[in-house]
Amino acid sequence: MTDSWDRHARPLLGAISMAALPHLFRVPYWLTAVVIIFSAMLFAAIQYHWPVPSRALKWLIIFSGVAAVKMSLGHIVGRDPGMALFLMMAFLKILEIRTERDRIISLCMAYFLLAANLFFYQSLIMAIHMLLSVWVTTAVMIHVQDSRPKWVQHFKESGALILQALPVMVVLFFLFPRIQGSLWGLPQGTSGTTGFTDRLSLGDVSAIVQNNEVAFRATFEQQAPPSEERYWRGIVFWQFDGVSWEHGHFWPPRKEMAARDRPATYTITLEPSNARWMFSLDMPGAPPSGSRMDADYTLRAASPIVERISYQVTSYRRYRTPPAPPWEIRRGLQLPDGNPRTVALGRQWAAKLSTPAEIVSEAVSYITAGHFIYTLNPPPPSPDPVDQFLFETKKGYCEHFAAAFALLMRAAGVPARVVGGYLGGEANPYGNYLIIRQSDAHAWVEIHDGTQGWVRIDPTALVAPDRVMQSLAQAVPTDELPAYLVMEGYGLTGKALRALRLSWDAVNLNWYRWVASYSHQRQAALLSRVGITMTSWRGAALSGLAAVALTTLIIGLIAFRAHRQLTPGEDPAVKAYKTFLKKAARAGLPPKALHDGPTHYGRHIARRRPDLAEDITAITDSYVRYRYGKTPSPADLNTLRRKARQFNPE
Amino acid sequence: MDGFHHSESFAATPGKTSKVYIWLTRYGVLYFTVLIVMLLGSLNYKNNMGLLLTFLLVGIALISLFTTHRALAGLSFAHLSYAAAFAGDRMTVSLDAECMAAASPSFQFTINGSVGHGSLNADARETLSLSMPTDTRGEILLNRVRVETVYPLGLFRSWRTFYFDGAHGVVYPSPRRGPLPFGPGTAEGESGPSQSVPGGEDFNGHRLYQPGDPPRQIDWRVYSKGQGLFSKNFSTPTTSTVHLIWSLLPEGDPEYRLSVMCHAILKASMEQRRFGVRLPWAIMAPDAGPRHVHACLRQLALMGTAGSAS
Numbered sequence: 001m002t003d004s005w006d007r008h009a010r011p012l013l014g015a016i017s018m019a020a021l022p023h024l025f026r027v028p029y030w031l032t033a034v035v036i037i038f039s040a041m042l043f044a045a046i047q048y049h050w051p052v053p054s055r056a057l058k059w060l061i062i063f064s065g066v067a068a069v070k071m072s073l074g075h076i077v078g079r080d081p082g083m084a085l086f087l088m089m090a091f092l093k094i095l096e097i098r099t100e101r102d103r104i105i106s107l108c109m110a111y112f113l114l115a116a117n118l119f120f121y122q123s124l125i126m127a128i129h130m131l132l133s134v135w136v137t138t139a140v141m142i143h144v145q146d147s148r149p150k151w152v153q154h155f156k157e158s159g160a161l162i163l164q165a166l167p168v169m170v171v172l173f174f175l176f177p178r179i180q181g182s183l184w185g186l187p188q189g190t191s192g193t194t195g196f197t198d199r200l201s202l203g204d205v206s207a208i209v210q211n212n213e214v215a216f217r218a219t220f221e222q223q224a225p226p227s228e229e230r231y232w233r234g235i236v237f238w239q240f241d242g243v244s245w246e247h248g249h250f251w252p253p254r255k256e257m258a259a260r261d262r263p264a265t266y267t268i269t270l271e272p273s274n275a276r277w278m279f280s281l282d283m284p285g286a287p288p289s290g291s292r293m294d295a296d297y298t299l300r301a302a303s304p305i306v307e308r309i310s311y312q313v314t315s316y317r318r319y320r321t322p323p324a325p326p327w328e329i330r331r332g333l334q335l336p337d338g339n340p341r342t343v344a345l346g347r348q349w350a351a352k353l354s355t356p357a358e359i360v361s362e363a364v365s366y367i368t369a370g371h372f373i374y375t376l377n378p379p380p381p382s383p384d385p386v387d388q389f390l391f392e393t394k395k396g397y398c399e400h401f402a403a404a405f406a407l408l409m410r411a412a413g414v415p416a417r418v419v420g421g422y423l424g425g426e427a428n429p430y431g432n433y434l435i436i437r438q439s440d441a442h443a444w445v446e447i448h449d450g451t452q453g454w455v456r457i458d459p460t461a462l463v464a465p466d467r468v469m470q471s472l473a474q475a476v477p478t479d480e481l482p483a484y485l486v487m488e489g490y491g492l493t494g495k496a497l498r499a500l501r502l503s504w505d506a507v508n509l510n511w512y513r514w515v516a517s518y519s520h521q522r523q524a525a526l527l528s529r530v531g532i533t534m535t536s537w538r539g540a541a542l543s544g545l546a547a548v549a550l551t552t553l554i555i556g557l558i559a560f561r562a563h564r565q566l567t568p569g570e571d572p573a574v575k576a577y578k579t580f581l582k583k584a585a586r587a588g589l590p591p592k593a594l595h596d597g598p599t600h601y602g603r604h605i606a607r608r609r610p611d612l613a614e615d616i617t618a619i620t621d622s623y624v625r626y627r628y629g630k631t632p633s634p635a636d637l638n639t640l641r642r643k644a645r646q647f648n649p650e
Numbered sequence: 651m652d653g654f655h656h657s658e659s660f661a662a663t664p665g666k667t668s669k670v671y672i673w674l675t676r677y678g679v680l681y682f683t684v685l686i687v688m689l690l691g692s693l694n695y696k697n698n699m700g701l702l703l704t705f706l707l708v709g710i711a712l713i714s715l716f717t718t719h720r721a722l723a724g725l726s727f728a729h730l731s732y733a734a735a736f737a738g739d740r741m742t743v744s745l746d747a748e749c750m751a752a753a754s755p756s757f758q759f760t761i762n763g764s765v766g767h768g769s770l771n772a773d774a775r776e777t778l779s780l781s782m783p784t785d786t787r788g789e790i791l792l793n794r795v796r797v798e799t800v801y802p803l804g805l806f807r808s809w810r811t812f813y814f815d816g817a818h819g820v821v822y823p824s825p826r827r828g829p830l831p832f833g834p835g836t837a838e839g840e841s842g843p844s845q846s847v848p849g850g851e852d853f854n855g856h857r858l859y860q861p862g863d864p865p866r867q868i869d870w871r872v873y874s875k876g877q878g879l880f881s882k883n884f885s886t887p888t889t890s891t892v893h894l895i896w897s898l899l900p901e902g903d904p905e906y907r908l909s910v911m912c913h914a915i916l917k918a919s920m921e922q923r924r925f926g927v928r929l930p931w932a933i934m935a936p937d938a939g940p941r942h943v944h945a946c947l948r949q950l951a952l953m954g955t956a957g958s959a960s
Contacts, residue, residue: 118699146756165709172705
């Protein structure tokens with residue numbers, strides 16, 4: 001096409017493709033295909049001089065693209081449709097790079113694509129991609145400014161710029177004052193909720209378990225607790241309508257615990273769930289900042305969790321909750337209409353037995369002796385699912401056992417509630433933390449005992465102790481396990497895969513903890529160590545000043561180093577030649593007189609030392625050529641320097 | 651009108667170059683605007699990766715500010731020279747550039763409105779040239795060389811001025827055929843200009859050997875010294891002296907008369923005559939050789955301009 005096309009189309013295509021790469025995994029498949037085909041066409045046009053996509057085709061792509069976006073995403077405005085359209089435009093723009101302005105706009109689009117990626121992905125691999133992409137785009141930017149076709153040079157310079165800019169980035173990242181709230185509204189998440197919702201039906205947990213996604217990670221300051229103590233409390237279900245359990249309505253904030261012991265402090269990095277539940281090990285002592293704790297010791301975030309958050313909690317593994325107020329007891333005894341046989345059995349125990357402890361042990365022996373089967377594939381629930389489970393199928397997953405146990409307790413007059421959360425977690429040996437997945441989802445029961453307050457009872461442990469002591473993989477038959485659990489279980493490859501996965505997970509968590517989750521709070525904590533309090537404007541200004549000062553210092557250091565190189569020193573050729581003269585004099589050759597020219601002197605001493613004549617001539621000639629020649633070449637300087645260094649008359 | 655070249659060289663005014671100045675280009679303004687938007691967006695959405703990218707790009711821009719500045723800091727020009735041109739032709743202006751330490755990649759230099767491009771590696775010397783259009787005869791000021799670069803990223807432009815006090819180029823009038831104003835004192839008639847006859851009697855200097863030159867014309871003595879193959883130029887000497895007189899030019903537009911006079915001077919010079927020029931504002935005594943030709947043409951070039959008195 002044109003000169004500009006020949007020179008700039010390929011680099012710009014490279015920069016745009018690089019920046020667009022992560023988007024291709026995210027946008028609808030048809031768009032990925034369109035982008036790949038279109039860039040292949042561009043590449044063929046650039047590389048093999050195939051015909052450039054015509055004007056008509058361009059408009060066809062634009063119109064059909066807008067229509068397709070409308071059809072597949074429902075809108076043409078908004079974040080996702082906007083990004084999809086922008087992605088197409090960025091590639092189409094390559095067809096129009098006539099002026100410098102066009103090329104700069106094209107590069108800005110590459111940077112924009114790059115920035116947009118970061119709103120969707122925050123992982124370490126994304127950071128690596130970002131660095132590489134900035135490297136490529138900056139090299140193309142240099143290429144656009146420099147008329148010489150020096151690719152390697154441009155990549156080198158781009159790399160040098162980035163390396164020098166990294167310290168500036170680090171300083172600004174940690175010191176630039178962060179804000180606490182937000183300047184304008186945050187977007188509402190649109191994707192569905194993962195994990196627990198505030199309603200639990202029989203069969204729900206076994207569905208959650210099929211999902212191998214990480215729910216959260218927990219980093220302990222000391223030793224992580226053993227498997228059987230890793231009950232991660234989430235939601236308390238109070239209200240049972242006969243089919244499903246519900247969290248219920250507003251709950252007043254919690255009261256202090258009567259007694260507590262064996263604290264464990266840990267940091268939870270929670271994946272976005274689109275719900276407000278925050279998980280903690282057993283009974284949390286106090287809500288982390290930005291959340292509240294209900295009377296039933298559940299933690300709730302102020303708004304749905306749409307991005308990864310991190311919080312620190314101290315929990316107590318030995319505790320006594322204060323006696324429950326009457327309304328709590330009332331709610332803990334609420335009975336549904338259905339499931340008559342279960343309710344009748346509970347009432348029968350109540351008539352026969354007097355204390356809650358006796359009732360509990362009666363229930364325990366009932367379940368232990370009842371030939372119940374712990375399975376991931378429970379039969380589909382009927383209208384009275386608890387009756388069906390207890391008296392007919394006798395097959396269930398943890399929520400069946402929990403629901404049945406709680407209902408029995410309530411019918412027998414013991415306040416009970418179902419708790420949803422996670423049990424266990426995989427310890428990552430490469431970083432002292434646990435990975436808790438959706439597949440660790442679990443449900444258990446808390447009953448209210450007059451003296452001890454709310455106490456945990458896990459009926460699943462009665463039929464499948466392995467689930468509690470070890471993990472799901474040990475507790476259910478292999479053919480019921482989700483595929484991901486089977487694959488890693490066997491053989492050396494499985495072990496290697498597991499090690500790889502865990503170490504990568506550890507690197508990522510650290511990346512998240514130190515970089516991706518750095519916040520106003522963390523900044524305040526960091527700066528308070530050097531005496532800057534970030535709560536006031538003065539603190540923010542001080543940290544901003546520190547950022548500017550350090551940046552200036554870095555740039556100043558780089559400038560100073562370069563300036564020293566610039567101060568006119570001795571001509572490198574003269575320097576090398578002087579070295580040669582010194583060596584010659586040391587070897588007993590006559591020193592060069594001031595009026596003596598280098599050529600004459602060279603001939604003179606070459607006659608005295610015929611063995612060195614070749615070197616002397618080479619040095620003299622290259623010196624004369626470089627110093628006095630019409631077109632001094634760097635090759636001469638190099639020869640001169642090398643020969644003078646190697647010259648050894650002794 | 652080939653056969654006449656004149657060039658002149660000027661040394662840089664010692665100790666007189668400006669500092670390197672630097673400021674944002676409009677793309678720089680755009681870039682920083684985008685960065686501010688990215689900064690606010692990332693702060694608002696607590697997007698740390700966005701902040702990392704923003705701060706990385708800030709760092710890159712700051713370093714490039716400095717690189718752009720440095721790209722001109724090591725540059726110096728020792729000499730400026732030009733080859734005189736006839737109005738309408740292009741005048742070549744050359745600069746002996748030297749680069750100390752830091753490289754000066756991809757800069758442009760402007761002399762009197764004309765732009766040339768250059769690129770120097772660290773510790774390199776090079777002759778840069780630009781060709782300057784000439785529309786009218788006269789003097790072109792070459793006393794200032796403005797150098798600027800936006801390397802590496804185009805976000806900043808740095809510039810600097812080098813001075814060559816008193817440097818100027820001369821643009822001769824464009825030669826035009828016309829009646830020759832050969833005045834009295836002409837040894838031979840107007841009609842019989844003697845040709846430079848190759849193979850004549852008198853040795854008249856050397857020229858580069860060209861295929862087809864008779865071997866006996868080759869200067870073997872020069873060749874034996876290893877200086878290359880040259881032909882000896884022989885020509886029939888001309889002893890005639892002419893006077894070119896302004897008043898003998900056809901009446902009309904002074905520019906037209908200057909052009910015809912220019913043609914006449916060149917013709918006289920080509921015919922290797924001694925010639926003098928009589929102009930209303932200057933009288934040039936008869937002489938021969940390129941210096942004389944230049945002096946005469948210069949008088950034509952400067953007619954009516956400030957420099958014509960000199």
